[in-house]
Amino acid sequence: MTTPPTVPLRVALVNGSFEQPTVANFEILPDASQTQAPKFVPGWRTTASDHMIELWRSGFNGVPAAEGAQFAELNANQVATLYQDLPTTPGSTLYWRLYHRGRLGQDTMALDIGSPGAPVEQRRFTDGNTAWGYYTGTYTVPAGQTVTRFAFRSVSAAGGNRGIGNFLDGVFFGTAPLVELTKSAIPVGPLEVGDVITYRITARNEGGGAAENLVLTTTSRRARRTSPDPCASSRVRTRARRPTNRATTRRISTRRRTGSSSTWATARPPYRAAACPAPRPCRRAPRWSTGWSSTGPPAARRSATPPPPPTRTGSATPRNR
Structure with missing residues (x-):
């Protein structure tokens, strides 16, 4: 018996498409660390001191969602980093994908992945405000890293205010389907x-x-x-x-x-299940009682002997001719 290979921990972001909680037009809500709040954004956290995240409803100010009915703006009231920390298996391959869009014009953000204390920039994305950009990639968890941070950081925004812009939607980071x-x-x-x-x-x-x-x-x-x-x-x-x-x-x-x-x-x-057919009649049973028979099996014909002539008993008087 062989030992099955070790299956890595299942990794998947929570609320990657920002569908929770439901908002009407747009709302600035507490992040996932503020569980005492009556309404907060599950899964996501921010480095902003006020712990606030901004969500938009699809169609608000003429901006459609790339996936689902809602999307997020990277910064709400402060320039900050939006992230999730996930348990990971060292050596495993994780996959990521996302949609990015500018708000007032060309906006740029960075994707940082790594240990919570020192995430490493993986890529930068620059998009205008007329269409969503779609991006994918992979990340291999290094040895000894059992918790991995997946984070978005604002680099620049149209108008010079990094606290405005960099829309996000349809974000995924995790293991492949199994x-x-x-x-x-x-x-x-x-x-x-x-x-x-x-x-x-x-x-x-x-x-x-x-x-x-x-x-x-x-x-x-x-x-x-x-x-x-x-x-x-x-x-x-x-x-x-x-x-x-x-x-x-x-x-x-x-x-x-x-x-x-x-x-x-x-x-x-x-x-x-099909019914069993009725048994066939035995075709090798002998079909004679005495004498030779051509219907008997060859073995029976070879071993059979002619019956003796009938034996007469008593006396007989000759018939006068």
């Missing part, structure tokens, strides 16, 4: 005539990213069994009908369903 499958068949064991076989597959995404446009394929084989008939020299072969070798496929979409599971049957309609 779909685990379990398969079962009911009933288990020998099949009887009329049994209904039900196959079920459960798919569960244990990874950080959404498993989108996932296609699962399962193949079932035919089962055969043999049973003897009354003649010792021949057998009757019967088959238990199961799904054929043609693969049964299902397409599912598990976007935003990290950690969720789906279950479905793969054999439809139910397959039933």
Whole structure:
């Protein structure tokens, strides 16, 4: 038996698309550290001394969201860094993606990833206020780093005020999708005539990213069994009908369903075991009582002997001619 490889910790940002809490037009709300507040932004924190984050509703001031119905502005009242700290496995590969847009013109921000005490700049993004820019990348967790900070830092903004601008949306940082499958068949064991076989597959995404446009394929084989008939020299072969070798496929979409599971049957309609045919009559039974017979088996014909002539008993008087 081999030891399965170690699965890295599942890593995924909380509220990456800034959909929570719901705002009407725009609101400046406390960050995730202010849990005593009646309304705060889950997942995200800021280095601003007032702990405030600014959220916009899609369409406010003519700016549409890149994903979902809401997005965030990097700075609310102060120039600060927006971040999340996540537990990570050293040596694992993490994936990131994001949308960035300027507010009054060309805005620039930096992406910093690393240990909470010393994150390292990974890339800078500059975009205008007419369209969202989309970016992706990867990050390998260095040895000994069990907590990783994923942060956005304002570099410059149109108009000279770094506290205004740098819109963010559709942010992801975490491990790749990891779909685990379990398969079962009911009933288990020998099949009887009329049994209904039900196959079920459960798919569960244990990874950080959404498993989108996932296609699962399962193949079932035919089962055969043999049973003897009354003649010792021949057998009757019967088959238990199961799904054929043609693969049964299902397409599912598990976007935003990290950690969720789906279950479905793969054999439809139910397959039933075929009835065994009636045993064939034995064709090697002897069909004669006395004398030679051409219908007997060759072995019987070779071993048989002619019956003796009938024996006469008593006396007989000669007939006068």
